[in-house]
Amino acid sequence: xxxxxxxIAAIGAISGAxxxxxxxxxxxxxxxxxxxxxxxxxxxxxxRAEFVxxxxxxxxxxxxxxxxxxxxxxxxxxxxxxxxxGGALKVLGPLFGLAIAVELCIAMLGTAxxxxxxxxxxxxxxxxxxxxxxxxxxxxxxYPFEVASLLxxxxxxxxxxxxxxxxxxxxxxxxxxxxxxxxxxxxxTGTMHETTGxxxxxxxxxxxxxxxxxxxxxxxxxxxxxxxxxxxxxGW
Amino acid sequence: MDIxxxxxxxxxxxxxxxxxxxxxxxxxxxxxxxELMLNAANLALVAFARMWGNEAGQIFALIVMVVAxxxxxxxxxxxxxxxxxxxxxxxDELSELHG
Numbered sequence: 001x002x003x004x005x006x007x008i009a010a011i012g013a014i015s016g017a018x019x020x021x022x023x024x025x026x027x028x029x030x031x032x033x034x035x036x037x038x039x040x041x042x043x044x045x046x047x048r049a050e051f052v053x054x055x056x057x058x059x060x061x062x063x064x065x066x067x068x069x070x071x072x073x074x075x076x077x078x079x080x081x082x083x084x085x086g087g088a089l090k091v092l093g094p095l096f097g098l099a100i101a102v103e104l105c106i107a108m109l110g111t112a113x114x115x116x117x118x119x120x121x122x123x124x125x126x127x128x129x130x131x132x133x134x135x136x137x138x139x140x141x142x143y144p145f146e147v148a149s150l151l152x153x154x155x156x157x158x159x160x161x162x163x164x165x166x167x168x169x170x171x172x173x174x175x176x177x178x179x180x181x182x183x184x185x186x187x188x189t190g191t192m193h194e195t196t197g198x199x200x201x202x203x204x205x206x207x208x209x210x211x212x213x214x215x216x217x218x219x220x221x222x223x224x225x226x227x228x229x230x231x232x233x234x235g236w
Numbered sequence: 237m238d239i240x241x242x243x244x245x246x247x248x249x250x251x252x253x254x255x256x257x258x259x260x261x262x263x264x265x266x267x268x269x270x271e272l273m274l275n276a277a278n279l280a281l282v283a284f285a286r287m288w289g290n291e292a293g294q295i296f297a298l299i300v301m302v303v304a305x306x307x308x309x310x311x312x313x314x315x316x317x318x319x320x321x322x323x324x325x326x327x328d329e330l331s332e333l334h335g
Contacts, residue, residue: 002237003237006237006241006242010241010245013245013249014245014248014249014252017248017249017252017253017272018252020252020253020256020265020268020269020272021252021253021255021256021259021260021269021272026262026264026265029264029265029268030268033268033271033272036249036272036275037275040275040278040279043242043245043279043282044279044282046237047242047282047283047285047286048286049282049285049286049294049297051294051298052278052282052294052297052298052301055298055301056278056301059301059305060271060301060304063305064271064304064305064308067308067309067312068264068267068268068308068312071264071312071315071316072264074316074319075264075315075316075319075325080261080262089258089259090259092258093255093258093259094255094259096254096255096258097251097252097254097255097258098251100247100250100251100254101247101248101250101251104243104247104250104251105244105247108240108243108244108247113287115239115287115288116238116239116240116243116287117238117239117240118238118239118287119237119238119239120239120286120287120289121286121287121288121289121290122289124289127289127291128285128291128294132291133291133294133295133298136291136292136295137295137298141292141295144295144299148299148302148303151302151303151306152302152305152306154306155305155306155307155309155310156309158309158310158313159309159310159312159313160313161313162310162313162314162316162317163312163313163316163317163320165320
């Protein structure tokens with residue numbers, strides 16, 4: 001039973017990993033990584049690491065992948081070339097990966113570790129449960145635990161500082177863009193900026209337009225108010 | 237299953253992640269492949285923890301997950317900052333540190 005589960009989970013994990021590397025769309029890459037992480041959590045369960053498996057699913061497949069999906073949606077996930085333009089790494093990269101895989105397998109086959117061909121140490125009740133892990137974290141491994149929490153804090157602040165909107169830079173860019181618009185368009189060419197009076201030269205045009213609008217109205221009312229000869233006096 | 241099988245799976249996943257880091261041009265996908273490599277290391281750590289019957293390997297795996305989460309947040313923040321500057325999201329284009 002455990003062998004069947006192992007092969008299903010291992011094939012799922014490896015095919016998920018291949019999907020991450022081979023698919024073109026970043027959205028599908030993230031989805032393949034989620035499949036890979038869930039299969040890996042099954043492998044962790046087979047190795048009796050229950051808390052690690054739960055943390056894997058909740059933290060990785062839940063939180064971190066949501067972060068990835070948001071960034072992919074923000075940056076724009078479109079199909080893209082699978083390889084770099086350079087060309088040398090296109091051949092050397094897979095060769096390097098194959099070399100590492102072969103090397104690691106040789107190291108494992110030639111190892112002197114006796115336990116590598118067994119099913120592991122005899123099972124202790126409670127091995128890998130949150131109770132055991134938590135006790136170890138708060139007694140033996142308290143120092144790494146605190147350092148990890150500090151590292152998380154630093155990373156959170158660093159991400160906010162890195163990704164925040166930089167006011168100064170963007171305003172300078174906008175000003176330079178407006179200067180470009182002003183340079184390209186001559187005055188009184190009937191742009192939207194002139195009618196709304198945003199641009200510098202537009203102020204005079206709006207004043208003239210306002211005067212042109214009010215003048216006929218005044219003349220009209222004067223024409224309506226007076227009749228005959230009084231019209232001239234009303235006009236003056 | 238023997239512990240060796242888990243280690244072989246871990247080695248294969250690590251190699252696949254390494255290939256992805258070396259060949260893909262998109263920094264987002266490179267971060268995903270880094271996750272693959274870290275997860276392969278996690279699998280080896282948990283397998284060795286099972287082999288020795290000692291939970292220290294699982295503690296180490298959890299710490300590796302914390303470090304991976306930090307790396308992801310900072311990396312994605314960098315990618316968002318690069319996108320805001322309207323530079324190309326391509327590691328070949330982003331070959332110099334000058335902002």
